[in-house]
Amino acid sequence: MFALLGIAVVALGFLLRAHPLLVVLAAAATTGLGAAWTPGVDIGALGLAATDTLRTFGRAFNDSRFISAVWIVLAAIGLLERSGLQEQARRLVSAVRAASPGRLLGIYFVVRQGAAALGLTSLGGHAQMVRPLIAPMAEGAAETTIGPLQERERMLIRAHAAGADNIGLFFGEDIFIAIGSILLMVGFLQQSGIIVEPLDLSIYAIPTAIAALLIHGTRLLLLDNTLRRRLSDTTASSAR
Amino acid sequence: MITLTHVYGLAGLFFAAISMLSARDTTNPRRLINALFWGLMAVSFLFGNQIGDLGNGLIATGLVMLGALGLGKGAASLPTGETRLAQARRHGNLLFLPALIIPTTALAGTLLVRQSAWAADWIDPGQATLICLAIGALIAVGVLMIWLRPPALAPLEEARRLLETVGWAAILPQMLAALGAVFLAAGVGEEVGRLASLWLPLETRTTAVIAYCLGMALFTIMMGNAFAAFPVMTAAIGLPILIRGFGGDPAAVCAIGMLAGFCGTLLTPMAANFNVVPANLLDLPDRQRAFNGVIRAQAPTALGLLVVNIILMNGLAFSS
Numbered sequence: 001m002f003a004l005l006g007i008a009v010v011a012l013g014f015l016l017r018a019h020p021l022l023v024v025l026a027a028a029a030t031t032g033l034g035a036a037w038t039p040g041v042d043i044g045a046l047g048l049a050a051t052d053t054l055r056t057f058g059r060a061f062n063d064s065r066f067i068s069a070v071w072i073v074l075a076a077i078g079l080l081e082r083s084g085l086q087e088q089a090r091r092l093v094s095a096v097r098a099a100s101p102g103r104l105l106g107i108y109f110v111v112r113q114g115a116a117a118l119g120l121t122s123l124g125g126h127a128q129m130v131r132p133l134i135a136p137m138a139e140g141a142a143e144t145t146i147g148p149l150q151e152r153e154r155m156l157i158r159a160h161a162a163g164a165d166n167i168g169l170f171f172g173e174d175i176f177i178a179i180g181s182i183l184l185m186v187g188f189l190q191q192s193g194i195i196v197e198p199l200d201l202s203i204y205a206i207p208t209a210i211a212a213l214l215i216h217g218t219r220l221l222l223l224d225n226t227l228r229r230r231l232s233d234t235t236a237s238s239a240r
Numbered sequence: 241m242i243t244l245t246h247v248y249g250l251a252g253l254f255f256a257a258i259s260m261l262s263a264r265d266t267t268n269p270r271r272l273i274n275a276l277f278w279g280l281m282a283v284s285f286l287f288g289n290q291i292g293d294l295g296n297g298l299i300a301t302g303l304v305m306l307g308a309l310g311l312g313k314g315a316a317s318l319p320t321g322e323t324r325l326a327q328a329r330r331h332g333n334l335l336f337l338p339a340l341i342i343p344t345t346a347l348a349g350t351l352l353v354r355q356s357a358w359a360a361d362w363i364d365p366g367q368a369t370l371i372c373l374a375i376g377a378l379i380a381v382g383v384l385m386i387w388l389r390p391p392a393l394a395p396l397e398e399a400r401r402l403l404e405t406v407g408w409a410a411i412l413p414q415m416l417a418a419l420g421a422v423f424l425a426a427g428v429g430e431e432v433g434r435l436a437s438l439w440l441p442l443e444t445r446t447t448a449v450i451a452y453c454l455g456m457a458l459f460t461i462m463m464g465n466a467f468a469a470f471p472v473m474t475a476a477i478g479l480p481i482l483i484r485g486f487g488g489d490p491a492a493v494c495a496i497g498m499l500a501g502f503c504g505t506l507l508t509p510m511a512a513n514f515n516v517v518p519a520n521l522l523d524l525p526d527r528q529r530a531f532n533g534v535i536r537a538q539a540p541t542a543l544g545l546l547v548v549n550i551i552l553m554n555g556l557a558f559s560s
Contacts, residue, residue, distance in 0.1 A: 003426040004435075007472050010419075014463030014510070021304040021408055023468075024415045028422040035426035051294065053422060058297025060421030062288040066244060066370050067414040068281070069251040071403065073342055073373070076380035078398020080339055082318055083388050084328030088335050091328060118343045126518035135522055155524055159533030162518035163506075166534075167541055170502040174495065177346055178373045180413040181467060185494040187417030188471055192424055192479055196491045198369045199350050204495035204556065211548040216541045 006031030028057050064187035070178045077122060089123045093133055101142040101157050102224035105164045106217055108134050112168030113213065117175035124165055135161040146227050150234055153227055160223060164216070171212035174205035243364040247374045252285030254399070261393075261400045262314070270312025274404070277306045281411070300418065307408030314404065317397040327388075338380050338387070345376030413467055420471035424479075432476035442477070445486045446554055452477040453550045456497050457504035464510025466501030473497065482557070492557035500549040506542035507535060 006027040013023030032053025033046060093111075098104035108129075115123045124130075135158045142149055142157055149157075173179045177198040189196055255278045262268065263275035283291075284299050291299070318324070328335065349372025352359045363371050381395050391397075403410060423429070433442075442448045455477060459469035478497055482488040505511045509530050519527035519534050526532045531539075 003423075003428050004431050006419075006423065006426070006428065007432075007476070010468060010472055011459070011462060014465060014468055019308045020412055020465070020468065021307040021415060024412075024419050025301065025304045028419050031422050031426045031428065053425075054297035054301070055293035056422050056425045057418050058295065058300055059293040060418035061300040061414060062284065062293075062296040063421075064414045064417040065248060065251075065285055065288060066367070067417060068411055069247055069285070069370065070373060071399075071406075071410060072251050072254045073377045073380075074399040074402040075254070075395035076338070076342060076377050076384065078402050079381060079384045079388070079390060079395050080335060081402075082324070082390060082394060082398050083331065083335060083384070084324040084326075085335050085339065087321075087325045087328035088332065092333070118340060120339055126521050130518060131521040151525075155526075155533055156537070158522040159519075159524060159537040162515075162522060162534045163537040163541075165518070166506060166514050166538060170505065171499070171545070174499060174502075176343060177350075177369050181470075181498050182495075184413040184417050184467055184470060185498060187414070188420040188474060189490050189494065191417065191421040194483070194490045195366070196494075197350070199347075200491040201495040204492045205499060207552050207556070208496065208499045208545060208549055211552075212541070212545055215544045215548075219541060 002034030002037050003031050005034040025057075028053060032056070060187075060191055063190065067180065067183040067187050070180075070183065073119075073178070081122070086123065086128060090129070090133055093129070094137070096137075098137075098141055100145045100224045101138040101227065102221045104138050104141050105134070105157075105160055105223065106220040108161075109164040109168045109216060109220060110213065112165055113172035113209065116169050116172030117209070119173075119176040119178065121169060121173055121179070124169065126162060126165060130161050130165050134165070142227060146224070147231055150231065153230055156227070157223075160220065164220060167212060167216050171205075171209045175202050175209055177202045241362060241364055242371050242375075244367045244370060247367075247371055248285045248288070250374060250378075252282050254396075255279075255285060256282035257396045258400050258403060261396055265314040265400075268312045268314030268404075270310065271314065273306055273309055274311050277303060277311055277408075278403070280306070300415070303408075303411055304415070307411070311404065311407045314400075317394075317401050331388075338383050341380040341383065342373065342376040345379060346373040348372075349375065416467055416471050420475060423471060423475040429475045429480040433480045436477065436481075442481055445482075445558065448477065448481045448486065449554045449557075450550055452482055452493070452497055453500035453546065453553060456501040457507075457546055460501040460504030460511075461508040462510070464505070464508055464512065466498060466505050469501050469504070470494075470498055473501075486558060488553075488557040489559075493553060496549050496553040496557070500546055500553075503542040503546040503549065506538040509535065 009027040009030045032049055036049030112124045138157050138161050182198050182201050185201055186198055259275045259278035259282055262271050265271050280299050280302050346369055350369045353363050353365050353368040436442055440451055455473045456469055459473055460466045478493050482493045483490050509516055515534050519532045524533045
């Protein structure tokens with residue numbers, strides 16, 4: 001019964017913004033001790049349960065090293081960044097001449113999702129791409145194709161620029177076989193005696209990725225209509 | 241035959257080098273904490289099978305403590321922005337090709353090992369993807385060193401720079417997998433299954449799928465992190481009920497469940513990096529509110545995809 005306290009520790013710990021690593025360790029300790037606890041249990045037995053839990057945690061940590069082994073790819077990614085990979089991505093994006101804000105964001109969304117699916121999650125991001133490039137370009141496209149923007153519509157475009165980045169990343173990266181979430185699943189299943197290859201998991205990310213492409217792509221294309229309608233409403237009402 | 245042990249040896253040497261570069265980086269005010277952190281990672285990768293379960297538990301504890309103390313960042317080793325822009329102008333789109341070496345090698349290698357007995361003699365078929373990924377990374381570094389001729393230590397210095405931006409979060413997935421093992425050993429799944437069957441209608445497959453997917457999304461909304469929700473919900477519902485009870489395919493249940501969690505990430509201010517940081521960067525007027533413009537822009541897609549994930553899991557995980 002008290003083994004469930006570990007789940008409460010995880011939920012509360014993250015909710016209260018405690019350091020995630022400490023939350024994980026505290027949850028493991030709580031789970032191990034909670035499983036051993038019965039009314040009137042003596043301290044020695046609890047001490048034994050604590051070291052047993054540390055052993056279980058240590059063995060699983062050692063078995064799951066492959067999850068962190070993939071960081072060696074940073075040597076290659078770092079070399080590419082040093083040679084101007086992100087600058088080249090920015091040059092490519094800024095050369096896009098999209099006819100409307102919805103189409104511009106749609107193109108960025110598709111590119112972001114495709115790059116993430118190839119493991120290039122660093123080609124994008126809010127500080128690197130959205131704020132300096134995507135949001136201003138989308139606002140510019142709206143001003144040239146739809147007309148002068150009100151504050152509310154400008155903010156809507158900005159919010160959608162950030163959303164396109166997030167959604168493209170989330171529903172692209174799991175297609176890549178060596179991303180943290182995929183390897184976490186491999187490790188978790190391995191601990192329960194179920195062996196799956198990363199490739200088996202990433203294949204099941206593809207249908208949702210296609211659905212994300214269709215749903216969010218359509219919404220971005222419809223954004224142009226929303227902006228047009230809202231702006232014509234405000235001009236009509238101010239002319240009255 | 242190349243096995244995961246070789247990859248661990250390579251990763252161990254990599255983390256040892258990161259540790260040494262951190263130790264001598266006088267621009268980093270917390271260089272000793274960084275050096276110890278990556279040094280412990282090196283010990284884990286190089287000697288993890290020799291030091292016993294308790295030794296590994298102590299290493300994990302040490303990493304948690306060092307991570308909680310806080311890792312530091314040194315000065316960036318990158319050349320200036322103008323230099324990089326000049327490089328980008330000179331090399332153009334050719335720069336994207338080496339980036340594709342890693343995924344291509346990993347995918348092609350995995351498929352080759354599955355198809356040909358010859359390749360399976362060379363590469364451990366059980367771990368083909370990770371081994372091929374490591375080989376792909378080595379090839380990419382080799383190609384870049386020959387093509388661009390950066391200083392000899394550049395790959396390690398750049399990896400140190402990137403690892404410093406990731407920080408302690410680099411080991412969070414591994415830690416969560418270990419937490420999952422503790423949950424399993426303590427019988428958390430059975431407990432929750434027993435409790436859940438009292439309160440939730442989990443007798444039919446469809447309601448169990450809905451409970452797992454909604455649970456992943458809700459836990460992620462609460463905690464701001466789908467990775468943290470995964471071991472909890474999978475130990476509680478995914479593994480005991482969907483996989484063991486209804487015979488669901490583990491890969492489909494877990495992969496789609498994680499994506500249901502990502503739908504939750506799009507809906508929560510707890511995922512600050514994704515939803516609050518951009519609202520601040522873009523000066524959104526409602527950036528202080530719980531459901532700021534970014535979350536509202538994402539919500540219809542997130543809710544739609546949550547429904548799609550439930551339908552997909554119900555259809556794909558139980559086909560055989």
